[in-house]
Amino acid sequence: MVGGGQDAFIGAVHRMAARLDGHYELVAGALSSTPERARASGLALGLTPERSYPGWETMLQGERALPAEKRLQVVSIVTPNHLHFPVALACIQAGLHVICDKPMVVNTDQAQILVEAVERAGTLFAVTYNYSGYPLVRQARQMVRTGVLGEVRKVAVEYHQGWLATAQAEAGNKQAQWRVDPALSGPAGALGDIGTHAEQLASYVAGLELESVSAELSTFVAGRALDDDASVLLRFQGGARGHLSVSQIEIGRENDLRLSVFGTLGSLSWRQEDPNVLVYDRLDAPRQLLTRGGPGLSPEATAATRLPAGHPEAFIEAFANIYAGLAAHHRDREAGLEHTPDYPTVHDGLRGVQFVEAVLRSARSTERWTTVLAGQESA
Template sequence: MTPRLRLGMVGGGQGAFIGAVHRLAARMDDEYELVAAAPSSNAERAKASGDELRLAPERVYTDYREMARAEAARGDGIEVVAIVVPNHLHCDVACAFLEAGIHVICDKPLTTNLADGEKLLALASAKRCLFALTHNYSGYPLVRAARELVASGAIGDLRIVQVEYAQDWLAQPLEHGDNRQAAWRTDPALAGPAGCLGDIGSHAAHLAEFVSGQTPSQISAELTTFVPGRRLDDHVQVQLRYASGARGMLWASQVACGEENGLRLRLYGSRGALRWQQEQPNELWFSELGQAARRLTRGMPWLPGAAAAATRIPAGHPEGFIEAFAQLYRDFAADVRRHQRGENVDRLSVPGLADGVRSLAFIDAALRSHRLASAWVALQN
């Protein structure tokens, strides 16, 4: 009987969206037990959240530093912490727990600047801690199937990447009302210098990289702010050049009316193509040159092994966003257990710090290109 991993959470108090998602994800496969949290720096709100989460009062904290210290000191302290605070705090919170020797699951983007990302990379390595970054779209079974198909040569040499992430929830100036999500995500002090680019552009870039196995070598970008008074970009257009000769386009927007969570990827190679979109995650389109397109569905027995390992129920019984998110938690639990058994975990089975740093380099390059009138700039990583 393998006990559940003891999990803590920083952020995610009452009303927070992403914290609730992390908890749903952690619970799904029964590999974690939430035993401690710092849900808010406000004592009253922290207590209320702690009660709701059925935590022991002494393990509900208002200060993440204290939480790191106290939990590290307990015999039954947390083994893993989930960090679900606004972007500008990721680095400090993560450092506190890494210093305490606690493994980390951090929401993306990793930090608000490349230097901080590299600092975390060094620290985790020094502390021999595992660090997962919730680029959650990589948890979808058909995303993993796509990655495996590309790696196996199913589409031949990659030629074209078309990736986009379109939403409309910021089509109006919600940040001037009482929408807390909108407020912090459009505030440079909390979200960092990239708005839409950092929030969802980084997801799009990661998805393309994850599936294609290639990182752009140069990009040309333009950021736009459509909503009057907004302080960060709400729309991003990027051209991609790959060292292999492949070319691509990335579009991310939070003002695209009618779009809910339209993350879509198309990869075209010399022999075939793959298409996937997040809103219909249980199907993956595979075209081979000169043949009819095939609709691959999650759960089909003949899919690549990676897909089979990332699903729970048969084909035709749709899985969704939470299941994909949970997959990262499940896989990371296995990584942590291997680490605890003393096995080598040089390669995480989920996105981690290296992905986070590459993502920051992408954001950094996009900001530079934008300032240079969309000149092609190299990614530094």
């Protein structure tokens, strides 16, 4: 693991997700950008002194020196965004599998380089778009894929938070500090932090490719360098439309990610804060509530489920499904079996960065519509 030492939030989540199913063991880490803190954090987590590395470069060197069967196999990258690229690239080039937090990197050039590096190295690469690990998100994706909703007309995705409604960074909140600093977080604020989750969730479930966006980025807290609120109109290839709203200044909203997909035959709605229910509506029929572990679910949802209905699973379990997905991929490859990843890969990471850049371009443009892929404006 790189990053995730003391004061970090997401590192601990990655470790719980890795431990939950017993597929991973933490053997080495460079857990902070400060060498002493990195060492102390490693020891506190039970790493040996030799493998509590002071930095990620030393870690890669040290591990390379070990016999193959003792060596690190997978690296989790849980640093602030600006470090994802160099660490990931070095790991790939060292032949290591990577599990990288999102947004994968801070610009498209970096993302393209990683895509090519992964293709060259043949290593596995997961991006922890963890919300796609929820069983009922997988159920929704299957229902769209199998045509249960008919043709998708509209996708609405929202991600509401309120914890940055005041100047948290200035108040000493470590989680806020790097997120609102362009040097550490990249060119996008709320858009990169949670907008990428929203975009990925919508794409993952609806199976659509974005064509163009029309965006409004706002910064409501005085003095903040990055956006803390974004509203984006979406046009998908093939004619479907949608909108995406994300905010970190909506007081009282905790982590309220919501997705609705509307088709010609039915619709689906899901909320991350109530993740064990999927609302399913059909033309001229009563609403159905599909529950995780309950009747009528697809094999894909069931495979992501650990407990019977009514015994709620939640955030960590969904996160663990990303880890379990990469582990299963690795196991199948070792066994010489075909495997189609159900976890977000480096390609999803690339698409997320393309989305961020398109929104940034749109927000600066006087044109209503900005195409996602080309960089050229269109109306």
